[in-house]
Amino acid sequence: MLHFYYKSDELYCEGVPIRKIAEEFGTPIYIYSKAQITQNFELLKNSLRNSKILYALKANSNPSILKILSKLGAGADTVSAGEIYIALNSGFKPEEISFAGVGKYDDEIKFALENDIFSLNIESPQELLIVNEIAKSLNKTARILIRVNPDINAQTHPYISTGIKTSKFGIDPNEAIDVFKKATNLTNVELLGIHTHIGSQIVSVEPFVETAEFILRYIEKLEKNGVKISHIDFGGGLGVKYKNAIVNDKLPFEENDDKELNPELFANEILPILEKTGCELIFEPGRFIIANAGIIVGKVLYTKKSKVKNFIITDISMTELIRPALYKAYHQIVPVILKSEEIEIADIVGPVCETSDFIAIDRKIPSVSRGDYIVVMTAGAYGFVSSSNYNARPRPAEILIDGENYYLIRERETFEDLLSKTLMTKI
Ligand SMILES: Cc1ncc(COP(=O)(O)O)c(C=O)c1O
Ligand SMILES: N[C@@H](CCCC[NH3+])C(=O)O
Secondary structure, three states: OOOEEEEOOEEEEOOEEHHHHHHHHOOOEEEEEHHHHHHHHHHHHHHOOOOEEEEEHHHOOOHHHHHHHHHHOOEEEEOOHHHHHHHHOOOOOHHHEEEOOOOOOHHHHHHHHHOOOOEEEEOOHHHHHHHHHHHHHOOOOEEEEEEEOOOOOOOOOHHHEOOOOOOOOOEOHHHHHHHHHHHHHOOOEEEEEEEOOOEOOEOOOHHHHHHHHHHHHHHHHHHHOOOOOOEEEOOOOEOOOOOOOOOOOOOOOOOOOOOOOOHHHHHHHHHHHHHOOOOEEEEOOOHHHHHHHEEEEEEEEEEEEOOOOEEEEEOOOOOOOOHHHHHOOOOOEEEOEOOOOOEEEEEEEOOOOOOOOEEEEEEEEEOOOOOOEEEEOOOOOOOHHHOOOHHHOOOOEEEEEEOOEEEEEEOOOOHHHHHOOOOOOOO
């Protein structure tokens, strides 16, 4: 069930009309549904049974959202010391936090070790030695998993495919055997297990099955080499539905529909394979938990029509949602009030000075006019976290809805914020 819905042709989130939020807090603005976050997390948790779910902060790291997830029993998957810092300050205990990433700074490794987080996921032979060295200097033992690159095509956009052999992530499986062996001999490292993450927005289960089978075979190979492990971190990547996210008679239906990965099917296919290893299982989903729990609300600034193209110019731009510019990603766009039966085709764009600043190209949408509120659906993941101040645009506010109530969970930036870290030289 989607917690964004139309009631008498007006869009609501849970018990709150979206128009009300836009009028009170202005646009553009991000709005999240607590009920949706909870529903998504519970669905995954029930499907994945006894596995540990470490929510990937990179998808959305607003502390109020993290607090909800930590209370529901999630841990945190992080990719920088900044994310570890946010996780620690949003309710996660150190022993629930893992730290991945190909380019950890020495200071970040130190920060992770000083805070005694659950694990560091090692991405190169060199990193293993550096982590051991830093742990030694701190008189600590680093718990580690080793990320292996299984060379599996995740069947997703190439820019978010991370498990093919030419990608920078993880270690080649053949080379990694020696890295595992080495890890068992180092003084300040405790080897926990293997980590894989083949990519993001994966909607078919096959690449995941292939990965699980790879891991099973790999663990047997490790055992033959005298290496025993206790943990498998399977990564994240579960894909969501972007097209026809919300369906209504007055909205055009996207014929070339898409689907999301069914978590029950995912679990039923993956768990029996991984459970054969007797290892503790960890998953790191981000998008699946938060994507459809968030929207961006904006306002139509101008409608510009010509014989060549129609443009709907809005106050939502690539600075609030970079996914269309980065990957030509599709997001459904709907009016807050369904007042028009007429459908037009237009490019929906923002004010930023880049031709790639579009939210949709040649998109069918009910006719809108200047001043109307519009919504970008499925924008809870990789929305605010990838926002920027490009063109000196202050970042928008974020609102969390819980039933009839709503809370400001991040203030809108001001012009003062744009200058706040700058220093005027005396020259
Ligand atoms: C190591 C790692 N874990 C988890 C994730 C979360 O991915 P997703 O949001 O697709 O579930 C990512 C991002 O792709 C990642 O790089
Ligand atoms: N930014 C990407 C996902 C990145 C995945 C992180 N490894 C997106 O919006 O789909």
